[in-house]
Amino acid sequence: MTEVTESLGWWGLPIAILAGAIRASTPFLLVSLGECITEKSGRINLGLEGVLMMGAMAGYGASLYTGSAWLGVLAAGVVGAALGLLHGILCSLKRVNDIAIGISFMLLGTGLAFFLGKSLIQPQAPTLSSIPFGFWSDSPQIQSALQINPLFLLGIVLAVLLHFAFLRTRWGLRIRIVGDSEDAARAMGFRVVPTRIMATVFGGFLAGVGGSFLSLYYPGSWSEGLSSGQGIMAVALVIFARWEPLRCLWASLLFGAAGALGPAFQAMGLTSGFYLLNALPYVLTLVILILTTAPNRKISGAPGELSLVRQ
């Protein structure tokens, strides 16, 4: 990134931020799309931070032992789906609160990933390779900035598909009905609990895949400080995106760009103050939560059965 800024001058900054935004937004995008599905069905899974870590660990481990990064991605998704299934089933029990279960999953997943991943810190597993979209340019700087990771593209496709699915497919509408009004769902003959469990499983799968991005693409190794709260920020992001998959995409890019500001300024040669910029995503999360949760009104677009917003 340093070369980029050197040869392109101040123009390097937006390009560096764009490249950083795409890279940093990928886990946000995948986790938030998954959480979007779960929340649309009327449940909130706060445990996605733990799922993200488990996915990162499992993906890295699977890639290491099979030699295929893509099998790693799949393994991460499967582990995430299993955790989602467990969360979904536990929350279906009577008098179990999804928020409390979510927090315990967050701690459980993180702890379990640290424990099982101890032996994965040293070895180097095969990682995902990127797709060079900068081939049209002679500038090596632009070429390096446009090295797009395949999971980001997958996320874009998913966002569009989900947007479409919520509007036009039986499954999408079923999830929305179950999430918006249990009474209406029962009156229409939909089974509420299985629908929610399925939605949580899907959410877990995507969060697991999001975790594999961290260990298999960027930073591309397994360590305990890998996530630094990205899973939990993605939950806030879904609220900011008003439970719309396409807005999840824009919001992820915004969060990603906020996260890329610090490193970009650092690359520009800014020596002091960029630590403060590193905190920007967290400040953004706080501001968004405050702005969107006024006590006297309900958030528009919120699924009616969501415990987070229910009166």
Next chain:
Amino acid sequence: MNSSKEILGKSHGLDLEIIGLSKRFGDVIALDNVSLRIPSGGFHALLGENGAGKSTLVKCLVGFYTPDAGDVLADHREVKIPSPREASQLGIGMVYQSFTLVPGMTVAENLVMSKGSLPALINWRKEREQLVAFIETLPFKIPLDKFAGTLAAGEKQKVEIIKQLYLQRRFLILDEPTSVLTPDEADEVLGFVKNLATAKALTVLIITHKFREVTAYADDVTVLRRGKFAGCGSVANLNVDQMAEMMVGSPLAHQPIARSIVPMNLELRPYLVVEHLHARGDLDQPVLNGIDLAVRPGEILGIAGVSGNGQKELVEVLLGQRKKSSGQIFVEGEPYSGTRAEISQHKVIMLPEEPLRNACVASLSVAENMALRNYDRPPLAKFGFLLNRRALNQQAQRYVETFGVKTDGINAKMQTLSGGNVQRAVLARELSHPVNLLIVANPVFGLDFNAVAETHARLLAARASSTAILLVSEDLDELLELADRIVVMSEGKLVYEIPADQADIRVLGHYMAGGHLEERAVT
């Protein structure tokens, strides 16, 4: 009505017969051997007070409840309806009082999703064409692209009915469908349904409190009273007074209640005075249209009326829960608006209906619930903030003994008590201190016989100690037993007043059913 026939295709009204239907919940007999028959294309009204068993009857028809005894015949064949699925296969649909629309989806999505079988991928263009073609055959328009959550109540109710028609129902149950509609909207909706019935495209069973709708739309009427069949007939052969009499009970059934009415001191200054009170309802419609009343110390003023005529709103205004639009309220001659300071200064106490929900914290203990009024005052509070547990428990123990509350100890949670004992606990809390004005709304709703008798005795005891009591009740028997004067409330006005010992239940029923309107038309 050719168009309506078209939209409903080949379907036609179901011929439905109910024979000897009974249903009990524990010790309570909700429905006792009720029979009725509605021919294809009939428009049948089901009348009755709250708790008369109307909802139980229709819930048996849509498969929510399984009757303990009795048969249902659809098109002369015996049918079993164990779940809503079977009801829907028979073409029986119901429009509920509360809405079953998904608020976060558009009207079009709601309608399309209510169809049972859908392809995995929904072809919106095709579905929309069908919908638009269907809507065009209706006499009223609905906005297809609005979110259901943003619709006004009247519009929602129309969508609910349209949904049933879209599903090609043959038998439609309407549960107080017009309670949230303006009279014009009600006529539009009911007129439309009536035309479908006349064309034999639909058979209709309507639950309503409004006699006007019965006389204007129904062919036949069945009246339930306390779970039992109380009368039926063709609307053409019945007048409103006869229907009201069936609903509130035959005058012959009433034994004169022996009670000693201490002559009231008419010289006493009224404790509560309400002058020209106007207020608006939840939908900004006028609900109180100039209420004037006065309650003296040592008097029980009973307010009778069919529910939904402004009683609930009157109580809310008196308690400061609803804003009045004009008029005045005086307590002890001073303007009163229901602030906490005024409540304690004038010693105003409210006994609401459903005490567990409206007067208690279900998850707190009996002792804590009994201290809700005074936990922040001495002797229960030290230095104004520290709770004195011992004093609190002593108070609870005293209340439990004097009011005979049956509980597993004063530390049991309130929700573990039976309905009658919850009421006793509330009475203990509210009536152990001097009370000057007591506002009571349907105090015995859902209570067992003993708790009813005890509540009534407590109210009479309070009256004897010069408390002014305003008693709002839908139960005429209760009013006749307790009140000194009875006023009838209809459409937000007090239309009739009579001392209780001279009251004739037939006349009361006449005014409850909107009798003052006829007189106005005559004069």
